[in-house]
Amino acid sequence: MGRGRGDGRGGGLARRGLLTDYLSWRWILLINAPIGVVAIIAALRLLAESRGVGTRGPDLIGAITVTLGLPALEFGMLQTPAYGWGSARALILMGVGVLALAAFVLVEATFARAPLMPLKVFRARSVSGALLVQFLLGVAGFAVWYFLSLYMQQVLHYSALQAGLAFLPHTLAIIVTSKATPRLLGRAGLRPLLAAGTLISAVGFAWQATITPDSGLLTGIVLPGVLITGGMGLTSAPIAMAATAGADPGEAGLISGILNSSRQVGGSLGLAALTTLAAARTGAPTSGYAMAFWACAGVVAAGALAVLALPKTQRDVPDARERHQGM
Numbered sequence: 001m002g003r004g005r006g007d008g009r010g011g012g013l014a015r016r017g018l019l020t021d022y023l024s025w026r027w028i029l030l031i032n033a034p035i036g037v038v039a040i041i042a043a044l045r046l047l048a049e050s051r052g053v054g055t056r057g058p059d060l061i062g063a064i065t066v067t068l069g070l071p072a073l074e075f076g077m078l079q080t081p082a083y084g085w086g087s088a089r090a091l092i093l094m095g096v097g098v099l100a101l102a103a104f105v106l107v108e109a110t111f112a113r114a115p116l117m118p119l120k121v122f123r124a125r126s127v128s129g130a131l132l133v134q135f136l137l138g139v140a141g142f143a144v145w146y147f148l149s150l151y152m153q154q155v156l157h158y159s160a161l162q163a164g165l166a167f168l169p170h171t172l173a174i175i176v177t178s179k180a181t182p183r184l185l186g187r188a189g190l191r192p193l194l195a196a197g198t199l200i201s202a203v204g205f206a207w208q209a210t211i212t213p214d215s216g217l218l219t220g221i222v223l224p225g226v227l228i229t230g231g232m233g234l235t236s237a238p239i240a241m242a243a244t245a246g247a248d249p250g251e252a253g254l255i256s257g258i259l260n261s262s263r264q265v266g267g268s269l270g271l272a273a274l275t276t277l278a279a280a281r282t283g284a285p286t287s288g289y290a291m292a293f294w295a296c297a298g299v300v301a302a303g304a305l306a307v308l309a310l311p312k313t314q315r316d317v318p319d320a321r322e323r324h325q326g327m
Contacts, residue, residue, distance in 0.1 A: 062116040065104035070265065073097025077272040081279035117258060127255055129309040130243035131262045136303035137198070137232060137239075138266025140205060140296035143274050144170075144228050147289045148208075148221065155213050155285050169222045170229040177233030185238065191307055194238040198304040201231030205297035209290045231300075242310050270299070 076093030083089050108115040122128045145167070152163040177197075184193050204227025211220050243259050244252045274295060278288035 059107075059112045059114055059116040062104055062107045062112050065100045065107060066116070069097045069100030069104055070268065071097075072100060074268055074272040077269075077276055080276045117261075118254070121251060121255060121258065125309065125311050126245050127243050127258075129306060129311070130239050131259060132306045132309065133194070133198070133235070133303050134239050134243075134259055135262045135266035136299050136306060137201075137235060138263035139270025139274075140201070140299045141232055141263070142267030142271045143292060143296050144205075144208070144225065146271060147274075147278065147292050148225065151211060151286065151289050152221065166217065166221055167225075170225045173226040173230035174233040177230045178236055181234060181237045184234070185241075190238050190241060191310055191312070194235055194242065194310075195304050195307045197231045197234030197238070198300055198307065199231070200234070201228050202297050202300040202304065204228035204231060205293050205300055209293035209297060211286050211290060211293075213285055215286075245311075 072093050074097070076090050076095075076097055079087065079090040079093060085091075105119070108117055109119050122131070148167070149163055152158040152166060153160065158166065181193070188196070204224045207224035208228065215221070240256065240259060243255050274292045277295060278292040281288040281291045
């Protein structure tokens with residue numbers, strides 16, 4: 001999973017840079033339309049319809065409330081640099097978001113016959129702990145691509161294509177560490193590897209926060225970025241395994257979906273908050289970016305502490321055979 005995200009994200013950034021430089025940034029969005037059409041046609045022709053016994057209708061109220069709540073909360077945060085945290089514009093939007101999300105939780109807990117997100121899964125410490133770690137990593141993980149893109153293009157004056165190509169080492173780090181994760185799990189155990197990955201990433205963010213207008217490609221972008229993404233690559237499989245440890249086979253798919261959603265929600269809310277934080281910082285051109293990266297370092301370090309909330313599993317004990325082979 002982590003390897004696939006690395007392939008898509010790094011290659012996607014290079015392709016988007018190519019489209020932006022030689023066509024228009026609008027093609028980054030337009031190019032997805034024909035791909036979506038092909039996917040819909042293929043799904044209609046190749047996928048067989050199936051319905052489970054006793055399947056109930058979709059949770060429309062839950063879908064509406066969460067779809068309204070998250071964008072309203074994010075958009076409200078994004079208004080604060082221009083209008084202030086105490087402005088009516090920002091407060092109304094964030095208030096609507098909070099109320100809609102509260103309604104979503106209420107619907108899922110009481111009214112929904114087939115809840116979009118069954119709250120019972122959060123009773124398991126393995127699930128709630130893994131979701132917290134994933135959420136915190138999502139907060140910081142989205143930010144590195146966004147702020148580094150701005151830094152390279154606005155401060156270092158890279159073209160969009162050059163910025164996309166500069167991210168290729170980040171992608172390679174995700175691929176390499178994700179591929180190495182199965183063997184490392186056998187040698188180190190699940191929780192130690194997950195904690196190590198988050199701490200490595202936190203160190204990378206702290207290094208990234210030292211960027212200046214004079215930072216070079218190697219020490220200002222590549223090396224700290226490799227630590228950030230390499231550390232996160234080490235966490236992908238352990239988080240999924242921790243979340244589904246002890247879960248019923250019928251709930252594994254649901255938990256995996258919620259886990260992925262927590263990363264997306266953490267990324268979107270985190271990016272909105274970090275953008276506000278960076279915009280409020282005045283001074284050197286990189287001071288706002290540095291502040292955002294310091295915040296990311298703190299968030300990821302908190303994720304390392306959250307690993308302690310995960311219950312121990314059999315995979316926390318290193319495989320004796322793996323340790324022997326490594327000697």
